[in-house]
Amino acid sequence: MDTQNLYNTIFKRKSVRKYDLTPLPEADLSKVSEHIQALKTLIPGVRSKIDILSSREIKNLTPVKAPHYLVFFSEEKDGFLTNAGFILQQMDLFLSSNGIGSCWIGMAKPQREILKKSELDFVIMLAFGKPKEPIYRKDIWEFKRKPLEEITNISGSNELLEPVRLAPSATNSQPWYFIGEDNKIHVYCIKAKALKSVLYEKVNKIDMGIALCHLWIAAEYFQKNMDIIYDDPARKAIPAGYFYIATVIIEQ
Ligand SMILES: Cc1cc2nc3c(=O)[nH]c(=O)nc-3n(C[C@H](O)[C@H](O)[C@H](O)COP(=O)(O)O)c2cc1C
The missing domain is CATH 3.40.109.10 (NADH Oxidase)
Structure with a gap:
């Protein structure tokens, strides 16, 4: 590919x-x-x-x-x-x-x-x-997305997380949050509010896969290997209002 x-x-x-x-x-x-x-x-x-x-x-x-x-x-x-x-x-x-x-x-x-x-x-x-409208944005500023600081507390992984930030999501809700250390990124998804939960939980989990796809492509681009694990400490340290998806191990 x-x-x-x-x-x-x-x-x-x-x-x-x-x-x-x-x-x-x-x-x-x-x-x-x-x-x-x-x-x-x-x-x-x-x-x-x-x-x-x-x-x-x-x-x-x-x-x-x-x-x-x-x-x-x-x-x-x-x-x-x-x-x-x-x-x-x-x-x-x-x-x-x-x-x-x-x-x-x-x-x-x-x-x-x-x-x-x-x-x-x-x-x-x-x-x-075949498109009947432009298919590309001319500038990165045309993406309506949350800033990196709102989707992660990790500093120093921008080359991997900036492509994730730009990922599409249903109703552009961007339900992701990333916590971690160097080369170990814990991935969380926002919990939908009760009324919307059935529909949103389904699409939000799809959105999380889209974000992980962008993370994997960025890792490939920078010639790093990516592994997915399910990490017990990360499962126990879930930020309020989120649920745990997986942990991504990035190998140089
Ligand atoms: C799981 C999923 C479902 C979506 N469903 C619809 C849809 O039914 N109709 C639609 O017009 N756009 C839909 N979208 C597109 C999003 O609205 C769009 O990706 C988001 O607003 C970001 O805009 P962008 O893709 O132009 O970057 C969906 C996106 C995702 C990821």
Whole structure:
């Protein structure tokens, strides 16, 4: 995988919500299919698949209408939502780096026959196609994101955490917080308020996978190895209002 290209895309990508509804050329769709085979998983024990579906195979409740959708299915094991975010964000960056527009869509699902046929459960999807609006930001200041100080108390890991700061999230909620030491980053997610909790907890866990995807791509770019562990002390020292996701070990 060309992680250098994906890394550069992190600093300019944006959600695309206007598409030319003409299907992409076969050659482009083949390139997308091939790339699906090359994706890295976060939690190897969780079975999943990505299908490319057309607009008529999707019940889309949002105004974002696209010719194609990358639809993520998974078995519902521990960590499957974070795994889905991690895997599908690689596609978001791949599409953007190839001039194809994309947008995460939380408010859509495949048609009933497709759901019935699938052995794995539907999780989330990405709309994609030929963009009818600019797909890149011209400047980093165009990202509406929290400053680094609001998402971490770690100083000195900016090269890894700045790409994470720019990650997309549902309703741009940026639910992440990072605490740590050199080379050991504990990852936490905000607890949704009771009323919103069912819906938000699902998308927030996907968001956390997206953030971990940006962290992994940054680590690759700086030629560092990244390992995910579940660390007992970090589980016990959870900041108020958050829950624990994982600990990332960065090796030089
Ligand atoms: C899990 C998830 C679900 C999302 N669902 C929708 C959606 O249903 N409709 C939409 O227009 N945007 C959706 N988005 C896009 C976010 O609103 C967008 O990523 C965020 O506002 C940041 O903007 P950016 O992607 O342009 O950087 C979703 C994003 C994520 C990560």
